[in-house]
Amino acid sequence: MADNNSLLQRLVKPHVSVQKDRSDFPTAMQQMGFTSVFDIVRLSKAAFARQLALHSDANADVAYDNAMKYAALISRLYREYQTSSGALQQLAQRSGVSSLVSLGATYQRMFNENWDEFTKVGAIAANDSPVAYLTELRRFSLQLEATSEDPKRLLMDQRRPDLKDLLISQESTFTPRPMLEIVTQVLESHLRTYLDGNLPDKSKSTYQVLAERSYPFELPYNFYHHQCQLGLADNKPRLGELNYRASLLLPIKQVAINDYGQLQQPALQAQRLLCGLSPQQQQLLLAPPVFSHFYLTRSNLIKGWQNPLTAYLRPHTTPSRCYLLLSGQPDDVVATPLADAPTNQGGSKTVVSLTFRKDDKTVPASIDLSSNVPDLTGTGWLINRLHAAIDKPIVVHFQAATLPTPTEQEYTARFDLITATGTVEQPVRLARQRFAFTLDDQYRLTTTEKNFFKGAYGVEVTSDAPVQQLTLLTDFMQHTGLTAEQVEQLVARRSFAVRLSPNCPYLQPTPNRIDLLTGSFPNHYGACYVNGIGPGAELSDNAPEPAPETDLSDESDHAIGLERIASGDNTQWRLTKTSLDRLDRLQRMIRLQRWSGIPFARLDTLICSAMRAEGESNLGMELNANTLRALGVYRYLNQRYSIEPEEFAALLHDLSPYASGKDEVPLFDQVFNHVQLFDTPLILDQTPIDLTTLDAATQKTLLQLCAGLGVQPTEDSLLLIARQTEKHVGALKRDLPTVSSLYRQARIARLFGHSVEELLALAGLLGGSSYKTALASGRLSATTAEANPDILDVLMQLDWAFAWLKDSQQTVTQVLQRLGIDAPPNPEEQENDQQIRLAEQAPLPDELRARLTTLQSDTRRSLATEAQVNALGLPLQEDGKRKRGEINWFQLLIEHHLITADGLLSGLDRTLTLTDEPVAWLQADVAQALKGLGLAQPVKDACADRLVKFLLDVHDRQAQLLEGLFQETAKLAPDCCRAVIHWAWATPYSILQQALKTPLPQALIEDYQRVARHAEIARELRLSNSALRLFAINPTWLGGAAYEEGSNSMPSLSDLYLLERFSHWFHSQSQSEDHVLSYFSCANPAKAQLKNKALRQLASETADAALARLLNWPQAQVAELTSSLPDKRATSMAQVDWVRRCQAACQASGLAAKTLLQATALGEQSDLLAWKAVGEGVMAAHSNAAPSRDNG
Known part of the structure; x- marks a missing residue:
């Protein structure tokens, strides 16, 4: 270190004199923390010169060049003295031929490297490892940062604060990490630092805070809801749709009820989940309005x-x-x-x-x-x-x-x-x-109103920053993130100005100078919601006061506008005719459009149609639960059937006669005037349409309607829906309500790929006239759990019904015929509360009438007569010792109800059992009849044998009459005849009893037709005698208590559906029918086997195991579902069908049964923990499915 210090002192010549507040070169090195020439060469020459200039006036260029020379010299000398360790290599003893040859020159013999001081290839300490690259890259970044002193520069410690604390290990070096994960981690660390400094948020998680904030407009953000959206994307059933797929009840009760889509939450929640918005987003949109429409001082x-x-x-x-x-x-x-x-x-x-x-x-x-x-x-x-x-x-x-x-x-x-x-x-x-x-x-904003702008727009309203500042387009775009074009779309101005179809005149009072055909404004279309109910005014600098007077030239256009204003030499744009309420509506609309992805004009039409469809329930035109329901059902139908927003809006309210933008055509003209087939277009001039007197003008109007709606001018097409419109909407006219009602019914029929006749017939079957009213009027009910089903509920129920018909390969006509319902019902007749009319018995074909006549004659020939009984050779007197009475065997059989006076076998009226054993019950009944006779026992036994043989022959003759009848006319297997007859609420005895009457009674015809309908179902569904008897004897094993009431058709729609599902289940698996049918006996043990909790638990586990084997699904998954049922096991075919539908939903979504139930339990009040459980379950399922997709 001393040598290095001496080198530092020799880099430059020492100054003779040093100026005040300046240092000589060695002192400057100490102040800069440099102790070696290597500290200097690590910097660029410019960076070193800039740092040295802060402390000393020494020549930086000379110092840097000399430092570079010394560093190079030191490095070379170090390498020269480190090439050999000086230790001799221990050579192995050589032998053989190799020992005769001297060793040649090798790298190791020449240089004798000390390999222990070198890193291995691929080690993290190697000079070519990722660690070395990262270190050099970070050093280079720090050097670049030192070249500038701009306070706005983003330093490495701000962009990647984790690097300086990063632990260098094998895992951190070579484990790949997604870039998004790193970015998220960095952002979260910064956010966590901010939250820790904010006392109210210090104890909250990052995700909780993101879900609670509402500004910027990307918030609120529910991370777990987003997980659900991503994990259930593509073709998987999404939130809300899972509720419908796993619905405990289906719309098969034939009454207007709204329990389809309900499992743990009402169907209304399922429709709200379909909209794809998180609970926090929904809460923000549906928050009660803070502001009034008008503020008067x-x-x-x-x-x-x-x-x-x-x-x-x-x-x-x-x-x-x-x-x-x-x-x-x-x-x-x-x-x-x-x-x-x-x-x-x-x-x-x-x-x-x-x-x-x-x-x-x-x-x-x-x-x-x-x-x-x-x-x-x-x-x-x-x-x-x-x-x-x-x-x-x-x-x-x-x-x-x-x-x-x-x-x-x-x-x-x-x-x-x-x-x-x-x-x-x-x-x-x-x-x-x-x-x-x-x-x-002057009106002063309340604290609540000021807090609104802070939370929604991020604006602090003060005397220096009034609300009016937000109306400047630059400020508005900055706070909302919109572009200028998007603002034009939002308020429907300039390039997106509103145009009214010339074929739909505007009939409201309008100033004479405004053209009746073009006097349309954004509060009519495109921006109805943001303009709201109250007209806007110019916000003053300090108060939201409306102008006391309104210019007459502007008395119709009170919608938000765009105005260019001059500010010195510059001009800028601003929003005009705004108000506090409209600013609130603007932010809600911007968020909803951003979250839904629907263009502003179409989204406005959709939500406003939903509001108007509520009638007096939403007089303030405010977003509510019905709005989200409409959005949810639209998104579901759009995904399945590709219906457009304005088309769906017309299902709720009027067909739009407006358009915005130059190239857009109003939906009304797209439907009725798109192609010029007539000399004049269809014009809504309020002229009445009289279907009774079809003049030339009316005929032309009907043909124009047919061309636009894709229907025919017949009684089962256009005229059918026209009468529905007349009945449920009002008198037929060439006006918007009439054509909208016709379009609504025709478009829904086309949506599902069926005719209007089939649509109305199926709607009547599901819910009666109230469903037809919903189709004609499009009204929405109040948002309560007890509300009657409205158009949205009817659409979802029709979607299920048409899907089931397609899956079961049935048509609407076939179903109605099998249920004995006339289709289509006459729209003029008054329907009952169930709003289902049983078909009037059509006249029988001559062949069937002749066949029933033959049945009458054959029945008479099959009767047991007194002569036949007497011919049996039975003793005519008793052989008692005291009294020898005469025996009237024919009368004896009648008195003991073995036969009737007419000769019919009374046993044909017996209760149906799983197996027919006429010999057994005939023997028991005959023995009881002979019990009181004074005959010797051997004689009684002989008489009993003769009588049983005779009565069994009578039984076979009479039973085979009906077996032959239905085998011939309904192609019903003979062994199924008695089970089908009992299923049709009849007995062989009752039918044969009617056959004895003359002339041919209507009751016999009705019994035959009813049994024939049931026979057709049994034949088409390939139901066996065993299955028919099982469900006929135990009807609760089929539908359970949920479907016991409501139907008034024979058979009921629920019976038809459940038997079809049973047939589908049985014929789609490898198990035998006995195994399938035995499950229901297993799931419904005797009461003695359910006495205590342990026995009930055992019964549930046994039933779950049996059902799991039949479904080829783990027992744990089945038990997860059945544990939510009343008996903790699936006791009926309806409940088995529910488990099967849940299994299909799990397979389609990849979810486990537990996650499915958690997903269907979500609602607007669910907390983040509930969403977290579902989100993690969805992502786990998504991760498990990813490898299979990659390999597949």
């Missing part, structure tokens, strides 16, 4: 203010109008006279008393409200006065009545105002507007 109320004209919720009708102020609102709002309902009474104003509040302090006040025309030329009316449609729209005028001056600021009051139409007797509410009032001259 003291000056607004004193001067008088009227609400600007709003966009109508029904832009294609001309409604009457009034306003309602409902009672029971907060802030003690009371209207005098009451304004809860429309009225025709006179009056110039409605006085509203309300209470302004600040914390626990209150100030009473009153405001005069009156309905009037915009220019206030009218006399004024009560706000709930119902006005007929006129050229000038009716608005509400606000005027302060008593408005005290408070001693403190920030007193506020709020109420909602309802816009209504319809009639006084039957009002229809259209919209709800929220008003906020302040007694100050």
Whole structure:
């Protein structure tokens, strides 16, 4: 070290004098931490000169050059003295021929290297190892960092803070790591450092914080939900779809009920999961609105203010109008006279008393409200006065009545105002507007409202940074991450301006100077949601006040716009007609579009159609659970059937007559006017359509509808859905509601690849007329678990039903015929509560009628007669010692119910058993009949043998009548005849009894048709006699308690489905039928075997093991599923089918049964731990499946 120090001193000549605050060269080396010439040469010459200049004025270039020379000399000398260890090599003793030859020159003999001081090839300490490369690369990066002093530069310790602490080992050196893992680790370390410094977040995990934050717009982020999305991508069933695949109940009850898709969560949750949004994303979108639509200050109320004209919720009708102020609102709002309902009474104003509040302090006040025309030329009316449609729209005028001056600021009051139409007797509410009032001259944002902007936009609202700053396009784009083009799409302006189809006139009151065919704005299409209910206003610098007056030239266009403003020599763009509520809607819409990937205009049409489909349930046009349900069902159907967003939106509300952008064509014209087949297009001019008197204009309209909808002008096609529309929607007209209803039914039929006749028939089978109403109207129900199924539920149930029909190779017509249901039902008839009508018995073909007539004659010939009994040669008298009575054997058989007076065998009415043993029960019955006779035992035995033989012959003759009948007419195997008859709720005895009546009775025809339907099912499903008897004797073993009630067809849809599934199960495996059928006996042991918990546990384990063998699935997986059933085992075919469907879902998704159940239990209230369990299970399944895919 001393030598090195002396070398450092000789690098440059010492200075004679050193300036103040400067050091000589040796001192500078000490200050820089350099102790060797090698410390100098590790730097570049420029870097060394720059560092030396900070301490000394010595010649850096000369010092560096000399240091380089010394370093080279030292290195060479070191290598020369280290080439040999000086130790002699121990040579092995040579022998043989090799010992006669002297050793030649070798590298080791010449240089005698000390190999112990060298690293092995591939060692981590080698100079060509990854460690050496990384070390040199890091040193080089640090040298580059030292060449600049820019404070904004990103140093290595910031970009890779882990490198300096990285432990060099064999594992860390040679184990490959994905780049994403390294990036994630670095980011998480930085984030963890930040969170540890923030006390509220210090105890939270990184994933929890990411799920709770809402800004920037990439948040909230649920890591475990993302795992589920990635692991269940491609063709795997996704979250929500798993709920439907593993649904405990199926839509086979033939009643309007919404239990399909329900396992551990309601079906509504399954549809919300289908939308692909995490619970935190859903919570952000559905958060209650923070802001009101209007904020009126003291000056607004004193001067008088009227609400600007709003966009109508029904832009294609001309409604009457009034306003309602409902009672029971907060802030003690009371209207005098009451304004809860429309009225025709006179009056110039409605006085509203309300209470302004600040914390626990209150100030009473009153405001005069009156309905009037915009220019206030009218006399004024009560706000709930119902006005007929006129050229000038009716608005509400606000005027302060008593408005005290408070001693403190920030007193506020709020109420909602309802816009209504319809009639006084039957009002229809259209919209709800929220008003906020302040007694100050300027409204000040509350803490909650300020926190909203901080959380949603990352903006701190202060006096120096008002809300208005956010309307500048540069600021708005910076905080939202949008481009200028995306902003235009968001607000439907400029390049994406809205156009209305000229074939669908706008019928609302409009200023004369605005063209009726082109007067459309973004609040009609493209940006309906972001514009909301309340028209926007210009935000002032300090308050969200609406302008007190509205320019008449702008009285129809109150949508958000884009405006260029001058700022000195520069110009910039800003958003106009914004409001606090609209800023809230904008951020929700941006997030939803980013998460869903649907273009803004199409997404707006979809969600607004869902809102309007709710009717009065969503008067504020706000995102709610129904919106997410609609989005979820759309994404599911889009994935399966490739339906477009606007097409799906038309299934909920109106067919869109709008388009945005230059090249877009309204969906209405795409459907009905895309190809010019007629001399004029289809124009919605409100003309009635009369199907009874088809004039030329009506015929042309019907043909235009047929061409657009892809249907025929027949009773089972267009006219069928037209009558459904007329019944459930209203009178047929050339208007948007009519064509939308027709399109809805035709498009759904085409979606599933069936005709409208089959669609309506299947909908009627599943849920009756309420399902047909849903198809015609597209209405959505309230978001409650008890709500009736709506169009979304019907679509999901139809999807399942059509898929099952395809899988089972059945048609809708075949199913309806097998169930004895007329298809299609007459739309004019009144349907019952089940809304399923049994088919009127069609006239029998002549061949069948003749065959039943033959059955009547054959039945009479097969009867047991008294003459036949007498011919048996039985004793006519008893041989008793005291009394010798006569024996009437025929009457004896009748009295003991062996035969009837007509000669039918009574035993044909016996309860069905697993096996037919007529000899056994005939012997027992005959013995009982002979028991009281005074005959010797040998004589009794002889008589019994003759009677049993005779009665058995009668049994065979009469039973074979029906076996022959159904074998001939229904191709039913004879051994299945009695089981099928009992399944059809009849007996051989009851049918033969009807056959004895003349003329041919209707009851016999009905019995025959019912049994024939059951026989066709048994034949087509290849059901054996054993299977039929098992399920006929034990009906609960087929459907269980879940499907016992609800059906009113014979057979029921549930029986048909479950038997088809049994047939599919049995014929798709190698086990014998006895093994399959024996499972149900195993799963339903006698009560004595279920007395205690241990026995019940044993029964469950035995049943699980048997079912696992039949399913070729591990018993642990089966037990995981059956443990959730009431009996802890699958006791019926319905439950076995559920286990099989769960098994199919597990195989399709790769999930284990436990993970499947966890996935179906997820909901909006599930915490991160529940999501973590599912996410990890999904990724584990994905990892296990990856090798097989790679090898496959």
